[in-house]
Amino acid sequence: MPLVAGLAFSGLTTNSPISIALLSTSDPSFVEFSRATLGDELSATAYSLFPSKPVSIRLALPSFLDRPTRKPILQAFKQAELEFPDLAEVIQLAHISIATKDHTPRNEILVHLSPTFAICRLVSTFVEEGIRESTTLKETTVTFDSPSPDTNAIIAQFVDLVRGTKIERIIVVDPSITTTEATHSAWNEHQQTPIDVITIGFPSVALQAAKSALRSYESALSLAGSHSTAISRIGIVNADGLVHALVPRGAVLPQYHSATFTTSKDDQTEARVSIVIGRSPKGEENLRVGQLVLRNLPKKAKGGLAISVTVDVNDEGDISVAAEEQESGVSEKTVVRKFLGEHHQDELEEVLEKSELNEEADVGNVNGGLPE
Incomplete structure (x- = not known):
């Protein structure tokens, strides 16, 4: 099951x-x-x-x-x-679990308690036809050493920061609450009228x-029966550090593309094929998902070897890459299986935002194509 x-x-x-x-x-x-x-x-x-x-x-x-x-x-x-x-966020999921009834915009305080910190967030929430929209107005994080913090004191401290704002409800997510049902009470301090306090246990979250x-x-x-698409461009890093795009972003899978590259140095006996995904024209600013190396290439002058590279992407996102030096027949193959499944979106975003050179930036590539 x-x-x-x-x-x-x-x-x-x-x-x-x-x-x-x-x-x-x-x-x-x-x-x-x-x-x-x-x-x-x-x-x-x-x-x-x-x-x-x-x-x-x-x-x-x-x-x-x-x-x-x-x-x-x-x-x-x-x-x-x-x-x-x-x-996802603890307090966001806790809020979603109970913010289901339609209402006009109202202010609510969300509190996430833990053994070492408390997160307090003031939000304005609007719910219509089951669709919830929340705008964060203020947020603060309080750290403490006590293993049993005073919940009311923490809430009161945050309410002091937003004094003058009418608050309709306080939602407290507390790991010490083990029930999966929300419990209700009233909390009157710092307000003219009682406020609903909903305490939610972590099992509910x-x-x-x-x-x-x-x-x-x-x-x-x-969506399994529909056509898969490449959610990011797939390419090969050239000798100049730039990306030679082979499969464009949004291309309907499967895709098959080939390109021919030459060597970038005299007597170059190795050439590296680096497969990257991303959107930057610079190789180091993309995510490298695979690599293969051609070794024992015949020594020739710069540009004297022709290396054919083919990239085959199936409808599940597996990438098969093959490289072959046309004169000697030296070849290598590799398969990057479910390349997006091997890298979380956090990792992809991280490398896309990097601007510094990676550790291999000074290694020679082949002209129009591949690293040495």
């Missing part, structure tokens, strides 16, 4: 609680909850979370995490040979993450 998983991380320090929700892709009645703690080794923690490998995973993480902070988490799932997870993962999985299945 294929499973999808939702995980809610209260924090990223050792022993921070993790709530896990599993749903079935075939049995709507199947729901399973479990709980774990974050160990010293992220990949070992990831490997131990599930009874079997889920087909889709969504993580609920603290909202302040940036890309470098998320990177070890993604690498841990990759090392554990799990699906690359989709990422994990369940919302699992539901979202299931919707994504079902959506992907529904």
Whole structure:
């Protein structure tokens, strides 16, 4: 029975609680909850979370995490040979799970509590026909050493920062709450009228993450019969460091393209074919997804060898690359299977934004084509 998983991380320090929700892709009645703690080794923690490998995973993480902070988490799932997870925010998923009734714009405070920090966010939310739109008006993160922070004091501190703003509701996501049902109370301090306080346990957030993962999985299945497209350009890095595009972004798969390159140095006996995806004309600003090297090439003057490179991309996104020196017959092949599945969007965005030269920028390429 294929499973999808939702995980809610209260924090990223050792022993921070993790709530896990599993749903079935075939049995709507199947729901399973479990709980774990974050160990010293992220990949070992990831490997131990599930009874079997889920087909889709969504993580609920603290909202302040940036890309470098998320990177070890993604690498841990990759090392554990799990699906690359989709990422979401704890407080956003908690809000989505209860913001379903239609209402005009109103101000709400969202609070994510953890053993070492609290995130407080003031949002203006509008819901119409089940569609939720929220605008963040203010956000702050408070860190503390106490293992049992005073929730009311933290909320009061944030309310002081937004004094003068009418607040209709406060939503607190607290890892110490284990029930999957929201509980209600009233909190009157700093307001003229009572405010609803909804406390949501992390299992509820994990369940919302699992539901979202299931919707994504079902959506992907529904598109399985349609034509796949290349979501980014595929190319080969030339001797000048620029990309020779072979498969354009948006091209309907499968695709088959070939090009001929020459050597960039006298007596060059090796040539490297670097396969990259991305949108920058500069090779180092793209994501390298594969490489092969032609060795023992006959020594000739610069431009004296002709190297044919073919790129074959099937409808599942597997890239087969073959290179052959036409005179000697020296050849190599490689296959990059599901190249987008091997790299999370965070990784792709990271390399696309880099402007510095990579460690191989000074290595010679073949003219019109390939690295030495």
